[in-house]
Amino acid sequence: MSSAQRDKVVVQATALGQTFRIGRGLLRAPALLQAVHDVSFSISAGKTLAVVGESGCGKSTLARMVALAQAPSAGDLTLQGVQVHGASGTALAAARRSVQMVFQNPYGSLNPRQRIGQILEAPLQINTRIATQERRALVAQMLARVGLRAETVDRYPHMFSGGQRQRIAIARALMLSPALVVADEPVSALDVSIQAQILNLLQDLQEALGLAYLFISHDLGVVRHIADEVLVMYLGNTMEQGDKNLIFEAPLHPYTRALLASTPALGRPVGSRQTLLLQGEIPSPLAPPAGCVFASRCPQATSRCQQERPQLAPLHGRLIACHEAAKLAASP
Amino acid sequence: MQVAPPMHPSAPLLEITDLQVDFPSDMGVLHAVDGLSLQLHAGEVLGIVGESGSGKSVAMMALMGLLSFPAQMRAARMHFAGQDLLQASAAQRRAIAGKDMAMIFQDPMSSLNPSFTVAYQLCETLRLHRGMDARAARAQAATLLAQVGIADTASRLDAYPHQLSGGMCQRVMIAMAIACQPQLLIADEPTTALDVTVQAQILELLAQLQRAQGMAMVLISHDMGVVSQVAQRVAVMYAGQVVEVQAASTLFDTPRHPYTLALLQAMPQRSRGAARLATIPGMVPGISDRPSGCLFAPRCAYVQTACSAPAPVHRAGASQVRCHFPLNAPGGPT
Amino acid sequence: MATSTPSPFSAFWTAFRSNRGALLGLWTVLAIVLIAALAPSLAPYDPTVTDNQVFLTPPAWHSGGSAAHWLGTDAIGRDILSRLMHGARLSLAIGVAVVALSVLLGCALGLAAGYVRGVFDMVVMRCMDVILTLPSLLLAIVIVAILGPGLVNAMLAVSIVVLPHYVRITRAAVLAEAQRDYVTAARLSGAGHLRLMLVEILPNCAAPLIVQASLGLSTAILDAAALGFLGLGAQPPLPEWGTMLADAREFVLRAWWVVTFPGLAILITVLALNLLGDGLRDALDPKLKR
Numbered sequence: 001m002s003s004a005q006r007d008k009v010v011v012q013a014t015a016l017g018q019t020f021r022i023g024r025g026l027l028r029a030p031a032l033l034q035a036v037h038d039v040s041f042s043i044s045a046g047k048t049l050a051v052v053g054e055s056g057c058g059k060s061t062l063a064r065m066v067a068l069a070q071a072p073s074a075g076d077l078t079l080q081g082v083q084v085h086g087a088s089g090t091a092l093a094a095a096r097r098s099v100q101m102v103f104q105n106p107y108g109s110l111n112p113r114q115r116i117g118q119i120l121e122a123p124l125q126i127n128t129r130i131a132t133q134e135r136r137a138l139v140a141q142m143l144a145r146v147g148l149r150a151e152t153v154d155r156y157p158h159m160f161s162g163g164q165r166q167r168i169a170i171a172r173a174l175m176l177s178p179a180l181v182v183a184d185e186p187v188s189a190l191d192v193s194i195q196a197q198i199l200n201l202l203q204d205l206q207e208a209l210g211l212a213y214l215f216i217s218h219d220l221g222v223v224r225h226i227a228d229e230v231l232v233m234y235l236g237n238t239m240e241q242g243d244k245n246l247i248f249e250a251p252l253h254p255y256t257r258a259l260l261a262s263t264p265a266l267g268r269p270v271g272s273r274q275t276l277l278l279q280g281e282i283p284s285p286l287a288p289p290a291g292c293v294f295a296s297r298c299p300q301a302t303s304r305c306q307q308e309r310p311q312l313a314p315l316h317g318r319l320i321a322c323h324e325a326a327k328l329a330a331s332p
Numbered sequence: 333m334q335v336a337p338p339m340h341p342s343a344p345l346l347e348i349t350d351l352q353v354d355f356p357s358d359m360g361v362l363h364a365v366d367g368l369s370l371q372l373h374a375g376e377v378l379g380i381v382g383e384s385g386s387g388k389s390v391a392m393m394a395l396m397g398l399l400s401f402p403a404q405m406r407a408a409r410m411h412f413a414g415q416d417l418l419q420a421s422a423a424q425r426r427a428i429a430g431k432d433m434a435m436i437f438q439d440p441m442s443s444l445n446p447s448f449t450v451a452y453q454l455c456e457t458l459r460l461h462r463g464m465d466a467r468a469a470r471a472q473a474a475t476l477l478a479q480v481g482i483a484d485t486a487s488r489l490d491a492y493p494h495q496l497s498g499g500m501c502q503r504v505m506i507a508m509a510i511a512c513q514p515q516l517l518i519a520d521e522p523t524t525a526l527d528v529t530v531q532a533q534i535l536e537l538l539a540q541l542q543r544a545q546g547m548a549m550v551l552i553s554h555d556m557g558v559v560s561q562v563a564q565r566v567a568v569m570y571a572g573q574v575v576e577v578q579a580a581s582t583l584f585d586t587p588r589h590p591y592t593l594a595l596l597q598a599m600p601q602r603s604r605g606a607a608r609l610a611t612i613p614g615m616v617p618g619i620s621d622r623p624s625g626c627l628f629a630p631r632c633a634y635v636q637t638a639c640s641a642p643a644p645v646h647r648a649g650a651s652q653v654r655c656h657f658p659l660n661a662p663g664g665p666t
Numbered sequence: 667m668a669t670s671t672p673s674p675f676s677a678f679w680t681a682f683r684s685n686r687g688a689l690l691g692l693w694t695v696l697a698i699v700l701i702a703a704l705a706p707s708l709a710p711y712d713p714t715v716t717d718n719q720v721f722l723t724p725p726a727w728h729s730g731g732s733a734a735h736w737l738g739t740d741a742i743g744r745d746i747l748s749r750l751m752h753g754a755r756l757s758l759a760i761g762v763a764v765v766a767l768s769v770l771l772g773c774a775l776g777l778a779a780g781y782v783r784g785v786f787d788m789v790v791m792r793c794m795d796v797i798l799t800l801p802s803l804l805l806a807i808v809i810v811a812i813l814g815p816g817l818v819n820a821m822l823a824v825s826i827v828v829l830p831h832y833v834r835i836t837r838a839a840v841l842a843e844a845q846r847d848y849v850t851a852a853r854l855s856g857a858g859h860l861r862l863m864l865v866e867i868l869p870n871c872a873a874p875l876i877v878q879a880s881l882g883l884s885t886a887i888l889d890a891a892a893l894g895f896l897g898l899g900a901q902p903p904l905p906e907w908g909t910m911l912a913d914a915r916e917f918v919l920r921a922w923w924v925v926t927f928p929g930l931a932i933l934i935t936v937l938a939l940n941l942l943g944d945g946l947r948d949a950l951d952p953k954l955k956r
Contacts, residue, residue: 054527055498069850093856101854109847113869123855161615172851191383191554196598196609203608218528221557225600225609262532264557265601277536278529281497358680 017074050227163194242318349409379563440501499530688945694938709748717743772832780840839871880943
């Protein structure tokens with residue numbers, strides 16, 4: 001892949017937001033659940049942006065918006081130069097082909113009643129006029145690329161292990177040669193040794209095909225290995241965003257620090273991180289706090305944090321949303 | 333966490349020798365647990381690590397008597413606190429399980445009965461095993477909830493499981509488990525379904541309770557990191573067998589079984605800069621392709637011709653390794 | 667990984683085979699189908715031919731019976747055995763037609779309701795609820811009263827009465843499957859609504875439908891027999907089992923065989939179909955959960 005291709009921006013997200021209306025019966029106004037608020041990023045070809053956060057942080061909703069599975073309620077999304085909002089039918093269809101998704105659960109992402117060959121041919125059948133023979137050849141090629149034997153094409157999904165199913169899911173995502181692959185926790189359900197195989201496969205494919213990845217995960221070890229940039233989310237908001245090495249080596253946001261401290265690492269006993277462990281639980285997204293969303297659990301929270309929501313601002317080479325960040329930066 | 337080094341009275345609290353659990357099926361017999369031998373002393377924490385299919389959960393469920401048809405279990409020896417579990421009647425086993433031996437499971441949301449309040453479920457245990465009356469049981473339940481770090485016990489007692497978060501449910505499970513002050517607590521993947529920050533809290537809680545109550549604990553996980561936080565000794569399982577047992581402080585730096593080494597190398601945390609992760613070729617043996625010799629031989633980087641015979645178990649004190657050519661041994665490959 | 671590819675069918679057949687009751691049901695149903703198919707050649711007499719010389723003849727093993735009429739004759743001399751055989755054709759035809767109609771319609775409605783949701787879903791389900799609140803036989807009688815008695819109208823009435831079951835089953839299955847990742851993946855691949863409904867979702871809803879259909883056959887036959895018994899279904903001289911029962915009411919004490927054999931025929935058929943349906947459900951359900 002040439003250097004000009006490598007720097008090409010594949011996806012640009014600006015102030016993406018998603019608010020769900022939860023009906024509460026006929027007589028009450030629906031509750032508003034803000035799943036994602038004001039998230040912006042861009043990914044270039046051959047690069048991986050990892051979105052980390054715990055349950056309820058909105059990363060899965062973000063993934064679905066970027067994969068065009070759900071329309072955002074706010075913000076803009078541009079895929080390979082095409083603006084998605086308000087795009088015409090054909091432009092939208094083309095945009096759909098440039099982004100595909102790999103799901104978390106290897107046991108639910110393949111239709112149990114279809115053979116692998118059928119599953120992999122479907123995207124080609126729907127979107128192209130390629131003849132049957134050529135379709136079959138492309139499918140065989142893709143299977144080989146993800147490390148599966150060609151004769152598996154006649155088997156049903158339940159004949160395969162979790163790792164193999166993820167390979168099939170990856171193959172399906174690549175059938176239309178997308179520029180961006182959104183991977184929603186693709187290795188979380190797999191054993192460590194299988195996880196390593198799938199991560200290697202993803203990296204090999206990225207190198208060979210120049211793919212951009214939006215990689216959702218809660219596992220910081222995996223993220224540290226595979227990502228180029230990291231975006232840390234909490235309750236739908238971006239807490240910290242920037243180059244992976246910078247964030248992992250010198251995290252500034254209290255939430256990022258707590259995440260890193262909580263991750264079990266070999267040989268580091270529990271007691272040593274006593275002071276960094278978070279107390280309490282994540283607040284309900286139906287009633288987000290007025291100020292910083294993290295203030296209720298933040299060990300460094302001040303009264304300003306409770307009242308005023310911090311904006312995402314550059315600091316020490318990354319973007320961070322924290323009032324106390326500058327102070328924290330001075331004293332690690 | 334520095335657990336006080338366990339005292340070693342003469343008799344171990346838990347002793348399992350040569351446990352076998354088989355599941356007959358149309359396609360053959362599945363050896364879920366194949367010759368497992370473990371010892372645990374009072375107040376000690378043992379971690380069991382293994383991937384799916386290693387038999388770690390099945391072994392502990394066999395111990396608790398939770399296996400049902402068509403599982404077939406047999407063991408040379410299964411003793412707990414001096415009682416022979418193999419000879420005990422069903423009623424005796426019921427008396428032990430839940431009282432002296434407690435277990436907590438992976439998914440806290442489905443381990444609690446969704447139709448009953450927290451108070452009901454806690455009091456059920458207390459009334460059954462400790463013979464308390466309703467009022468005493470409720471007071472004790474509130475104390476237990478406070479012990480596991482739940483604030484606002486009064487309202488939590490009357491809550492239903494679906495009203496609590498995952499971390500909270502797991503705390504309730506732990507409260508139920510320690511309600512009868514068990515001598516042994518078995519935790520089967522207690523934090524796998526929880527967020528990382530909540531996971532850290534729960535592990536901290538388990539370590540704290542273990543210290544305070546002096547109970548022995550078996551912590552099962554597929555995550556080496558989780559186990560290393562709390563355990564003093566770690567057992568590694570593969571395809572139903574224990575392939576290695578070693579002190580946690582030395583296992584991760586000097587593993588003696590090639591599988592343990594391969595597992596450690598495959599962890600992304602240990603890749604540190606390497607572009608690709610080390611993987612283990614092949615797959616865990618199923619029913620039809622179980623090797624007659626060492627089970628790991630088809631995938632082992634150090635395999636030799638001698639490995640086609642079943643691997644011997646080398647014991648040294650509390651450690652053991654099931655391998656023809658253990659690593660990091662004087663004279664062996666490193 | 668397994669070396670061969672057991673298709674879902676062979677996996678189902680293995681599970682089904684191990685259930686003795688289901689196998690018994692299957693063989694019985696097949697026997698009945700065979701008899702029904704070959705009735706014109708198998709039956710010793712024409713079912714509509716009357717013969718006043720031999721009316722109310724007892725069955726062959728009774729005193730007074732003869733080998734000419736194995737199961738005896740009815741009040742106007744028609745051979746009961748032949749009438750039962752021809753009646754099997756009618757009953758099975760009724761059952762199949764009713765089930766086919768309700769499955770087709772119910773499936774379409776359920777699929778649409780579960781997929782589209784919103785107001786359409788609500789309207790469809792409320793209509794189905796209305797049908798369900800009325801006692802099924804009563805509703806069938808009302809419909810037949812409006813349309814006029816006759817076999818075809820009876821079949822229509824029974825179809826409408828059992829329709830809600832199929833709609834609900836399909837809708838429930840669609841609701842569950844529509845959330846699954848593979849449907850989202852198909853949508854992201856560009857599949858349109860029709861393709862999603864028919865190619866992706868519908869095959870996964872087949873199992874509960876098949877079970878309900880096989881059980882529905884027996885219900886349809888029973889309901890049609892009930893309507894026939896009331897004089898609202900098949901009209902004489904059609905040898906439908908329910909109609910035969912109606913004709914034989916007055917002879918219960920005098921000539922028990924005129925009532926018993928049609929009743930037994932209904933019993934055996936319905937029982938066999940139920941066993942078959944249960945066996946299907948047991949064999950298909952584990953796959954459902956998997």
